[in-house]
Amino acid sequence: MTDKVFEKAINKQFEFDEEVASVFDDMLNRSVPFYKEMQRLTINFGLKFLNENDKVYDLGCSTASTLIELAKHSSFPLQLIGIDNSEAMLARAQKKANAFGVAIELINEDLHNISYEEAKLIISNYTLQFIRPLQREKLVKKIYNSLQKDGVFIFSEKVISQDKILGKQSIDEYYEFKKTQGYSEFEIAQKREALENVLIPYTEEENKKMILEAGFSHCETIFKWVNFATFIAIKK
Numbered sequence: 001m002t003d004k005v006f007e008k009a010i011n012k013q014f015e016f017d018e019e020v021a022s023v024f025d026d027m028l029n030r031s032v033p034f035y036k037e038m039q040r041l042t043i044n045f046g047l048k049f050l051n052e053n054d055k056v057y058d059l060g061c062s063t064a065s066t067l068i069e070l071a072k073h074s075s076f077p078l079q080l081i082g083i084d085n086s087e088a089m090l091a092r093a094q095k096k097a098n099a100f101g102v103a104i105e106l107i108n109e110d111l112h113n114i115s116y117e118e119a120k121l122i123i124s125n126y127t128l129q130f131i132r133p134l135q136r137e138k139l140v141k142k143i144y145n146s147l148q149k150d151g152v153f154i155f156s157e158k159v160i161s162q163d164k165i166l167g168k169q170s171i172d173e174y175y176e177f178k179k180t181q182g183y184s185e186f187e188i189a190q191k192r193e194a195l196e197n198v199l200i201p202y203t204e205e206e207n208k209k210m211i212l213e214a215g216f217s218h219c220e221t222i223f224k225w226v227n228f229a230t231f232i233a234i235k236k
């Protein structure tokens with residue numbers, strides 16, 4: 001379904017509710033530049049580290065499209081676990097997983113409340129940005145602790161620039177991208193307002209600092225388009 005959520009006047013903060021979930025795959029494809037390429041890289045790099053029956057978590061899995069694609073591209077079975085606290089998202093995730101015949105354990109819970117079991121790969125694309133900063137650092141520490149030795153954390157985030165002028169230019173460039181995807185200036189302005197204080201982006205450097213402070217030995221940007229970046233962090 002086409003995303004028309006912000007065509008009408010909205011006076012509330014952005015939420016992953018039924019309305020957003022119903023158009024979410026379209027929203028993501030049209031709102032995150034190179035979303036499919038970022039997903040392809042997440043899966044391909046993830047697979048390089050994985051062996052048969054390894055445990056993989058997707059934190060903020062939404063409609064489970066990444067875990068489904070991962071299963072489709074893996075030549076061996078994996079233990080796939082998707083976590084999200086939006087019931088509307090998980091209902092769609094379950095339907096899609098059934099349709100593709102992919103076994104995924106879907107857990108409706110806040111990411112902070114999970115007792116994570118030891119995993120080889122943890123994915124979290126465009127989700128940490130929705131976690132309050134102090135909680136975010138704690139969650140990343142928890143992610144680090146739950147990874148096995150040589151485990152990998154792949155995550156993507158909307159990022160801001162350290163430079164004020166470049167930051168403004170980057171946001172302008174991103175809104176130009178949104179226009180090419182068919183969003184009107186009104187929709188763009190409404191969503192920007194709804195995301196204010198809900199989506200809190202860090203700079204690329206702040207993300208890497210948070211990761212290294214959690215204990216990871218290495219963190220690298222593997223993909224970046226203006227204000228959207230994908231990182232790989234390795235636990236040694």
Ligand SMILES: C[S@@+](CC[C@H](N)C(=O)[O-])C[C@H]1O[C@@H](n2cnc3c(N)ncnc32)[C@H](O)[C@@H]1O
Nearest residue numbers: 016060061062084085086110111125126127130
């Ligand atoms: C932008 S979406 C993630 C997109 C998804 N990773 C993908 O690539 O298709 C963010 C997701 O995180 C979930 N989320 C946000 N905060 C959460 C929290 N504290 N606990 C669990 N899920 C959360 C939302 O419900 C939403 O589905």
Ligand SMILES: O=C(O)C(=O)C[C@]1(C(=O)O)C=C[C@@H](O)C=C1
Nearest residue numbers: 027028031032126158191195199
């Ligand atoms: O549309 C925007 O402004 C965005 O920041 C895109 C973004 C994201 O980066 O997570 C924001 C909310 C939706 O979950 C989908 C995409």
